[in-house]
Amino acid sequence: DEIRWYKDNSVIMKLKNNDITNYMKKEAYNMSQNGTLQIHRLVKEDSGNYKVQVYNVEGKLKMEKNFHLIIQDHVSKPKITWTCSKKTVKVICEVNQTDKASIHLLQNNKAVPGNKPASANGKLKIEFTYRNTTFPAKFQCEVKNDADKKTVEQEIRCSELGSLDIVLILSIAGGAVFFVIFLALLIYCIRKKRAERYDEEEEERSMQNQKMSDELKYRDLPQVPAHAPQRQPRQQQRPAPQPHPPHQAKLPQPRP
Numbered sequence: 707d708e709i710r711w712y713k714d715n716s717v718i719m720k721l722k723n724n725d726i727t728n729y730m731k732k733e734a735y736n737m738s739q740n741g742t743l744q745i746h747r748l749v750k751e752d753s754g755n756y757k758v759q760v761y762n763v764e765g766k767l768k769m770e771k772n773f774h775l776i777i778q779d780h781v782s783k784p785k786i787t788w789t790c791s792k793k794t795v796k797v798i799c800e801v802n803q804t805d806k807a808s809i810h811l812l813q814n815n816k817a818v819p820g821n822k823p824a825s826a827n828g829k830l831k832i833e834f835t836y837r838n839t840t841f842p843a844k845f846q847c848e849v850k851n852d853a854d855k856k857t858v859e860q861e862i863r864c865s866e867l868g869s870l871d872i873v874l875i876l877s878i879a880g881g882a883v884f885f886v887i888f889l890a891l892l893i894y895c896i897r898k899k900r901a902e903r904y905d906e907e908e909e910e911r912s913m914q915n916q917k918m919s920d921e922l923k924y925r926d927l928p929q930v931p932a933h934a935p936q937r938q939p940r941q942q943q944r945p946a947p948q949p950h951p952p953h954q955a956k957l958p959q960p961r962p
Contacts, residue, residue, distance in 0.1 A: 707768075709741040712757040719743060753777040778806050780854040784847040790864035793837060797862065799847035800831030812846040 711719040713730075719737045720727045726737050734752070736744040741760070745752055756773040784801040799811045811818045811832050823832040830849070842863040849856050 707763065708761040708765075709737075710759045710761075711737065711743045712759070714754050715757075748777050750777045750779060776806070776852070778851045778853040779803075781807055781849045781851055781856050783856050784809065784849045784858055786845055786847045786858060786860040786862075788860075788862050788864075795836045795862065795864055796833060797836065797845055798831060798833040799845075800829050801847075801849045802829055803849070805851075807849055807851045810848040812848060814844055815846060 709721040710717055716729075718728070718730045718735055720729070721737055721739070721741055724739065728735055728737075734746045734748075736746065738744065741758070743756070743758070753776050754774075756775055758769075758771050758773075759767060760769040762768050782801050782803045784799055787798045787800070789796045789798075797811065799809060801807070801809060807830060809823045809830050809832050811834055818834050821832060821834055823830055825831075842861055844859060844861050846857055846859050
């Protein structure tokens with residue numbers, strides 16, 4: 707039997723009567739005794755259409771098969787960039803490769819729907835614009851072909867994002883601080899007022915107690931003697947002489 711290998715319609719290897727002939731003069735090609743073609747140290751130039759033919763001893767074709775070999779490079783490592791504004795975030799996933807590679811943008815390991823990948827200036831990229839989205843968030847950029855796959859992850863934070871401006875945020879924070887201070891002062895004043903009122907009531911109560919104590923101290927309380935003294939008989943006093951009206955002397959009457 708005779709076995710022939712072709713690449714793009716050119717004979718590269720032949721096996722006949724156990725003799726192997728290398729027509730390409732390349733060490734990368736080798737052929738075993740059973741007719742298997744081996745390619746060592748594959749490079750991109752080895753891609754192409756391969757064909758094998760088997761002939762019998764009479765030189766008639768017994769079998770023919772065609773193969774299409776594609777050699778793909780390892781994919782490059784992608785990168786994620788982003789641009790923040792007040793209400794939107796543009797996320798871009800790109801890689802320096804366009805040959806037979808696909809690129810995907812994911813958020814929290816879920817595919818992001820939207821724009822299709824674009825190829826320009828030797829780069830493959832996909833971008834998406836978010837509106838009113840909660841950040842920070844994790845994004846993944848995935849690039850792959852039939853031979854390789856690479857993924858990078860990036861957490862995106864945007865200080866400018868959100869409808870609340872920094873002034874509004876500071877105003878809310880300042881208002882909250884002012885309210886807390888006002889509440890603390892109000893509680894302090896109420897407690898101080900209660901304490902002063904309590905002190906005044908306590909002082910007034912103390913003064914009343916002191917006054918009562920002084921009154922009890924200087925009050926002459928009657929003492930009960932051990933032996934009661936005998937009562938002396940009261941002498942009757944003669945009433946004072948009453949003044950008599952002046953006696954008028956009668957004048958002698960003349961005799962008739």
